Amino acid sequence: MSFLTVVSIAAGIMFGIGGLAAVARIIRGPSILDRALATDVLLAIAMCALGAEMAINQHTDTLVILLVLAMFAVVGSISIARFMAKQDVS
């Protein structure tokens, strides 16, 4: 087993723990702000995992996806935060 194989297994486990924790917060989260925040974290973890896959397998096919996500990921959370009313507690 080469060095990068070990790294990819360890990184996969850590990305998986982070993603599962974010999904747990999306399910449980007491307010809609917690859910928007956890969705952002899940997106960031997905971007990091895409980049890690690119670096390990030595290609740059999904770099454009990272660019589009970095440009437009802001829309969802900002619209939730901006148009949230005081009575929307969950």
Added chain:
Amino acid sequence: MSLAEIAVGLLILVSAFLSMAAGIGIVRFPDVLTRLHAATKPQVLGLATILAAVVLRAPTWGVLTTAVLVMTFQLLTQPMTAHMLGRSAYRTSHVRRDLLIEDELGRDIAEHAEPEASDR
């Protein structure tokens, strides 16, 4: 196993650890503002290290400029998201007041409160 490969592996591990720390942080921290603190780690430093790993692995000018562009957009948009979420959490009382050491925004709001300022 070359030196560049070891550097790429370490950068990937740093990013994966930050992602895991963010996940654990948003599960364990008590309210929205403290969870915001944990959430910004993989969004900025994790993405920066992973983009450095990609650039180290495929060192061409196209990859480098795209990586810089991705990081620029991320650094432009994520603070906006965090600011709006924190502001909305404060205005809709999703803040644990007993955990605050100093509430500067509340002081400013009380200072500038006027009778006709009821639109927000």
